Amino acid sequence: MTQTKQFALLASKMAAASSVRDGFRSARGWRRSVAAIALASTFVVTASGSNAQTMSRPVSLIVPFSAGDSPDGTARLLAEALGQQLKQNVIVENRPGASGAIAAQAVANSEPDGLTFLFSTTGIMTFLPLLRNVRYDAEKSFVPIAKVADVATIFAVSENVPAKSFAEFVQLAKAQPDKFTFASSGEGTVLHLRGSAIARKFGINLIHVPYQGMSQAVVDFSAGRLHIMLEQSIIPQINEGKGRVLAVMAPARLKEVPDVPTADELKLNIEGGVWFGIFAPAKTSNEVVARLSKAIEAAVKSDLVVSRAPIGIVPSYSGPEKFAAEVARDRAAYSQIVKEIGLKRQD
Secondary structure (H helix, E strand, O other): OOHHHHHHHHHHHHHHHHHHHHOOOOHHHHHHHHHHHHHHHHHHHHHHOOHHHHHHOOEEEEEOOOOOOHHHHHHHHHHHHHHHHHOOOEEEEEOOOHHHHHHHHHHHOOOOOOOEEEEEEHHHHOOHHHHOOOOOOOOOOEEEEEEEEEEOEEEEEEOOOOOOOHHHHHHHHHHOOOOOEEEEOOOOOHHHHHHHHHHHHOOOOOEEEEOOOHHHHHHHHHOOOOOEEEEHHHHHHHHHHHEEEEEEEOOOOOOOOOOOOEOOOOOOOOOOOOEEEEEEEOOOOHHHHHHHHHHHHHHHOOHHHHHHOOOOEEEEEEOHHHHHHHHHHHHHHHHHHHHHHOOOOOO
């Protein structure tokens, strides 16, 4: 029980005792009871202080994707757990469009009052500003609050690709150039950059096939019309025998494919992480950053989030300073990848 509630309960008991003793038969007894109750009410209001207005309003978590998309599901799970920690409603607001720039701009322009935050993916804070004319500064418009999850990317081949390991695939691709295709949800997306970076790193040519949505890519991969998938959503089809995962690009092996080694284990040295994180508008106070970061840490580590995380989403917390360093590192890595593969701005 909070101190405020304890004082209120004590005052209430005092009032009750007074009313029993006097029986409310005299005006003096009645006045004493009312005074005690008024004292309790006054204490509750003043003890809340400056937090009263903030705690009465919900927190808005702006998500740059449509409802039902994989990032949206993760954001809603986090919002539920975070609301439990803050004891305050956390509402998810979907603002899709412009590869995330619309949502980012909305948060960048919002008041730094601790009530509006951005649920961001890697690209919004690293390479999107290199490829689009966005109306926010990824480095100056936001304060990193916390990383909430690592997003696993994989290297999976369809069942008509005979390679049984990543090294075998590289040999096969060198022997048969211009044959193997990989999917992404569009040019300049994180999967496009990762697939292109892998091809350049290992001296092979992979043909990029952009899709409007990854659902059709899953269909084509399962039918053998597409050779490579990098998104973790294909894992259920893999487990049904529609192909093989040759490497997992994540900090640890995935529970869905525990026998598949990570890129680090294979010493592939793939640069650029993929994550979900929370950002606040610039000039948000250190007090708000510390309070929210602590609540996010508890939420990310809660049974609710750990047990219900979607496939390939690995709950993982990094605090403000560590997360800021990760963002800066990935910004530099993706900037180099964009330069190497020759992507141009799409203004």
